[in-house]
Amino acid sequence: MNLVFELPQKIRDEIELTGGESIYYAVPIDIGAGGNWSTDSFCVVTTDKLYTFIDGEKISHEINELTKATAEAGVGGGMLVVKKGGEDVLVAHYSSAHMSRYAYIARGINILISGRYEKVESPEYEKMCPHCGRVIPGTKTCPHCSGNGGFFKILGKTIRPYKKDLAWISFLMVMVAVTTLLNPEVQKRLINDVLEKNGSLRTALVFLILMFTLSVAIVLINIGKSIATAKLGSKLSADLRRDLFEKCQRLPLSFINERRPGELLNRITDDTRFVAEFTSDVFCNLFAVFFIFIWDVFYMLVLDWKLALLTFTVVPPVTFFMLYLRKTISRVFRVQNKKNDDVASDLQDVISGMRIVKSYGKEEQEAERFKVLSGQFADIQKRNERFWGMFDFVLSFCMGLGVVIVVYFGGSEVIAEKMSYGELYQFIAYTLLLFQYVGWLGRLPRELSKLKSSLERIYDVLSQEAPEEDPGKVRDINIKGEITFDHATFGYKSYQPVIEDINAVIKPGEMIGIVGASGAGKSTLINLLMRLYETDDGSILVDGVDMKDISRKSYHSQLGVVLQETFLFSGTIIDNIRFSKPDASVDEIIHAAKLANAHTFISKLPDGYNTYVGEKGHTLSGGERQRIAIARAILTDPKILILDEATASLDTESEFMIQKALDRLTSNKTTFAIAHRLSTLKNADRIMVIDDHKIAEIGTHAELLAKKGIYYSLCAAQNLS
Amino acid sequence: MAEDTLNIYEKKAAEMTATNMITREDTFAKTKGGFLSLDCKGTHYDRVRVSRLFPFSDADRYLSIREYGNGDKEIGIIEDLASMSEESQKLIREQLELYYFTPVISRIMSIKDEYGYAYFHVMTDKGECRFAINMGASAVAKLSDTRLIIQDVDENRFEIKDVDQLTKKERRMLDLFL
Ligand SMILES: Nc1ncnc2c1ncn2[C@@H]1O[C@H](COP(=O)(O)OP(=O)(O)OP(=O)(O)O)[C@@H](O)[C@H]1O
Ligand SMILES: [Mg+2]
Numbered sequence: 001m002n003l004v005f006e007l008p009q010k011i012r013d014e015i016e017l018t019g020g021e022s023i024y025y026a027v028p029i030d031i032g033a034g035g036n037w038s039t040d041s042f043c044v045v046t047t048d049k050l051y052t053f054i055d056g057e058k059i060s061h062e063i064n065e066l067t068k069a070t071a072e073a074g075v076g077g078g079m080l081v082v083k084k085g086g087e088d089v090l091v092a093h094y095s096s097a098h099m100s101r102y103a104y105i106a107r108g109i110n111i112l113i114s115g116r117y118e119k120v121e122s123p124e125y126e127k128m129c130p131h132c133g134r135v136i137p138g139t140k141t142c143p144h145c146s147g148n149g150g151f152f153k154i155l156g157k158t159i160r161p162y163k164k165d166l167a168w169i170s171f172l173m174v175m176v177a178v179t180t181l182l183n184p185e186v187q188k189r190l191i192n193d194v195l196e197k198n199g200s201l202r203t204a205l206v207f208l209i210l211m212f213t214l215s216v217a218i219v220l221i222n223i224g225k226s227i228a229t230a231k232l233g234s235k236l237s238a239d240l241r242r243d244l245f246e247k248c249q250r251l252p253l254s255f256i257n258e259r260r261p262g263e264l265l266n267r268i269t270d271d272t273r274f275v276a277e278f279t280s281d282v283f284c285n286l287f288a289v290f291f292i293f294i295w296d297v298f299y300m301l302v303l304d305w306k307l308a309l310l311t312f313t314v315v316p317p318v319t320f321f322m323l324y325l326r327k328t329i330s331r332v333f334r335v336q337n338k339k340n341d342d343v344a345s346d347l348q349d350v351i352s353g354m355r356i357v358k359s360y361g362k363e364e365q366e367a368e369r370f371k372v373l374s375g376q377f378a379d380i381q382k383r384n385e386r387f388w389g390m391f392d393f394v395l396s397f398c399m400g401l402g403v404v405i406v407v408y409f410g411g412s413e414v415i416a417e418k419m420s421y422g423e424l425y426q427f428i429a430y431t432l433l434l435f436q437y438v439g440w441l442g443r444l445p446r447e448l449s450k451l452k453s454s455l456e457r458i459y460d461v462l463s464q465e466a467p468e469e470d471p472g473k474v475r476d477i478n479i480k481g482e483i484t485f486d487h488a489t490f491g492y493k494s495y496q497p498v499i500e501d502i503n504a505v506i507k508p509g510e511m512i513g514i515v516g517a518s519g520a521g522k523s524t525l526i527n528l529l530m531r532l533y534e535t536d537d538g539s540i541l542v543d544g545v546d547m548k549d550i551s552r553k554s555y556h557s558q559l560g561v562v563l564q565e566t567f568l569f570s571g572t573i574i575d576n577i578r579f580s581k582p583d584a585s586v587d588e589i590i591h592a593a594k595l596a597n598a599h600t601f602i603s604k605l606p607d608g609y610n611t612y613v614g615e616k617g618h619t620l621s622g623g624e625r626q627r628i629a630i631a632r633a634i635l636t637d638p639k640i641l642i643l644d645e646a647t648a649s650l651d652t653e654s655e656f657m658i659q660k661a662l663d664r665l666t667s668n669k670t671t672f673a674i675a676h677r678l679s680t681l682k683n684a685d686r687i688m689v690i691d692d693h694k695i696a697e698i699g700t701h702a703e704l705l706a707k708k709g710i711y712y713s714l715c716a717a718q719n720l721s
Numbered sequence: 722m723a724e725d726t727l728n729i730y731e732k733k734a735a736e737m738t739a740t741n742m743i744t745r746e747d748t749f750a751k752t753k754g755g756f757l758s759l760d761c762k763g764t765h766y767d768r769v770r771v772s773r774l775f776p777f778s779d780a781d782r783y784l785s786i787r788e789y790g791n792g793d794k795e796i797g798i799i800e801d802l803a804s805m806s807e808e809s810q811k812l813i814r815e816q817l818e819l820y821y822f823t824p825v826i827s828r829i830m831s832i833k834d835e836y837g838y839a840y841f842h843v844m845t846d847k848g849e850c851r852f853a854i855n856m857g858a859s860a861v862a863k864l865s866d867t868r869l870i871i872q873d874v875d876e877n878r879f880e881i882k883d884v885d886q887l888t889k890k891e892r893r894m895l896d897l898f899l
Contacts, residue, residue: 077822089754097875
């Protein structure tokens with residue numbers, strides 16, 4: 001992220017640098033004095049001074065008069081605030097676009113205040129391309145400016161691997177076009193040469209056989225083409241789906257966090273399905289239709305150019321009318337779909353919240369609300385159906401009108417003997433084809449734009465840069481279990497640190513209890529330990545090695561976790577336990593289940609370890625799920641064990657039993673246990689209290705009690721001493 | 722142990738549940754640094770923060786006045802901004818402008834969609850501006866049938882107060898997102 005913008009000459013002139021002073025940071029201020037957008041305001045930090053130029057007004061502060069700089073986040077924007085003479089001073093007001101930038105600037109100013117001269121650099125990527133103004137989809141460079149973007153390039157990239165299929169389909173399309181166009185020609189001959197001129201039965205038979213063969217050929221070629229395109233479509237979408245899925249797994253969690261959960265799902269399922277549909281419904285006809293269309297027009301002109309031109313003048317208004325109707329229809333149906341979604345989600349809401357609805361006795365109220373919604377939906381549907389019913393009639397009427405004109409004028413020509421019967425027949429056949437394909441072509445732009453956005457959404461994911469492990473840099477290690485937090489700082493958003501400057505050394509085999517208020521950042525800290533996120537600043541070392549230099553595979557295989565939200569996959573209990581170690585023997589699994597105090601309840605289930613759990617499966621209680629998760633965590637005999645409220649849903653007796661079991665188990669493992677119930681942490685070697693983004697206290701139970709700090713009052717509140 | 726610690730919790734609980742109303746009696750003043758200070762029931766607060774409890778449905782009522790730092794504790798609530806003195810109203814509004822930046826769109830010049838993003842060129846009450854939204858994410862939120870909040874890729878928020886007030890052409894451009 002750029003922290004040194006090019007300054008306009010006018011502003012540069014106003015900054016007088018003294019000897020040795022240099023400009024460190026220069027970033028735009030996009031909200032001016034009156035709270036309006038501003039384009040020529042800047043905040044400039046030199047080694048000695050902090051300047052702002054807001055709507056032409058210059059203000060400066062000496063860095064050595066300041067004691068602290070903060071980038072405060074508001075709603076939709078933020079402000080840079082410095083402490084000067086004990087008082088907070090507002091320096092700059094900016095929109096969210098610069099929020100992250102100012103977080104780094106504040107960090108930079110604080111470094112200067114402390115008398116050091118390091119320059120802060122931001123590893124984040126820009127969100128908008130400074131050259132073309134387009135959004136950069138999470139990549140380092142703008143795909144448009146670096147020449148990787150563009151619809152046709154993407155399309156080309158997508159279909160390149162399927163050249164053979166494409167060639168075969170193109171050949172079939174040409175064949176379809178040829179046979180379709182040949183048919184009216186043969187029919188004309190039949191009428192002119194046989195019917196009109198009383199030709200022989202033999203020639204009639206020849207024509208009939210020809211027509212029959214053509215018809216059969218059309219059917220056969222079309223079937224072949226449909227099969228080929230359907231195959232291509234499903235192959236294409238399957239490949240895209242696979243790529244998307246693999247990409248999603250490799251992308252950092254923050255990417256998935258930034259999007260609605262349903263959205264990624266849609267990209268993987270709906271967008272790829274649309275690509276398949278497009279291939280089999282639209283693409284397969286694309287060349288054929290163009291080909292037929294051009295020859296159709298050509299033949300009509302050759303047959304009778306005057307009549308052809310006349311027909312062509314009818315085509316545009318009719319086509320426009322048809323397109324207009326279609327557009328209206330798609331709009332009304334969109335409204336209907338939207339309402340349908342509303343009804344469905346309302347229903348889902350009520351059904352999944354049934355217990356709440358019933359316990360508050362609000363059934364009638366909910367029923368009433370639902371009735372209104374469903375009534376609205378019914379009204380819209382009724383109207384749409386009526387509209388839809390009329391649509392086909394209107395459409396055929398329009399096409400009929402075109403044909404009437406052709407028949408009238410063509411008929412006069414035939415009567416005037418300027419045109420043969422056969423030619424008229426052929427002409428009408430071509431006119432009908434024309435209408436058919438013009439309608440189809442009119443739909444094309446919409447289908448294309450839908451394809452475009454589907455492909456774009458797919459490539460938005462595919463073009464994200466997944467952090468790749470450099471096999472030359474990372475290594476496998478056998479973890480002993482010493483963990484060092486070295487100035488570790490992290491926030492889900494760079495301008496809002498959740499944990500700040502965490503420093504601690506955890507000895508191998510130590511059990512650390514983590515306590516702190518809800519939302520203090522306990523789970524966040526262990527998210528870092530699990531390497532779900534990377535530290536923004538500072539580092540975490542395992543046995544003295546920076547975590548980033550250990551291969552993920554080797555690290556994760558020595559890690560056991562039980563998370564706050566127990567997640568079980570749809571599958572059997574044994575599948576769920578085995579997830580952490582697919583090659584575990586049944587004995588190992590039963591042993592792990594026993595340690596987790598889960599064996600007893602599992603063996604009582606009618607289906608035992610084969611009980612189906614997960615979304616639609618056997619409903620287990622919260623504590624039962626937790627015990628399965630614990631079994632899953634300890635199955636691998638991990639070197640580092642992480643328990644985030646792992647026993648919170650258990651009764652005290654089971655918790656006690658599991659603790660006893662875990663005691664034996666955790667003796668040689670570095671364990672991090674988060675708990676609100678302090679009794680859970682009785683066995684912890686040390687307690688870490690997280691408060692206000694930092695480690696507020698760390699030490700043994702006795703040490704912290706003696707300190708009479710936060711832990712002391714927590715114990716008092718829970719009546720422990 | 723420690724009766725006194727239990728007493729602390731009693732006090733904390735009482736503090737947590739009490740609601741203190743801030744009225745004309747309490748005086749706000751602007752600090753040299755551009756923020757707001759408050760004298761309330763004999764206590765002086767160097768800097769306070771104003772936050773809206775109902776930013777969408779009732780932007781000028783139920784304003785929570787909070788301490789700055791010290792756990793951002795709530796000092797009190799202003800039930801209706803209009804009931805405060807002219808001077809206080811002006812100062813508080815100024816702070817709200819600082820903490821809530823939501824330009825209101827008055828005119829849509831163009832909307833172009835490309836590569837999964839839509840590019841807006843609009844006129845707002847804060848001046849002309851251009852922004853981009855992610856079409857895949859839930860960038861457009863409906864507060865009511867006619868009121869919209871649009872969040873751009875930078876997480877800036879834009880508001881459309883009443884879709885019906887837009888021209889037909891503007892509405893058609895927006896159609897894609899409704
Ligand atoms: N994925 C996320 N994206 C953005 N913010 C998050 C995310 N997860 C947590 N937060 C925020 O980070 C802060 C710390 O959350 P965290 O889950 O670490 O708290 P905690 O200490 O584990 O709380 P609890 O005891 O309730 O589990 C909270 O303010 C939370 O809202
Ligand atoms: Mg947590």
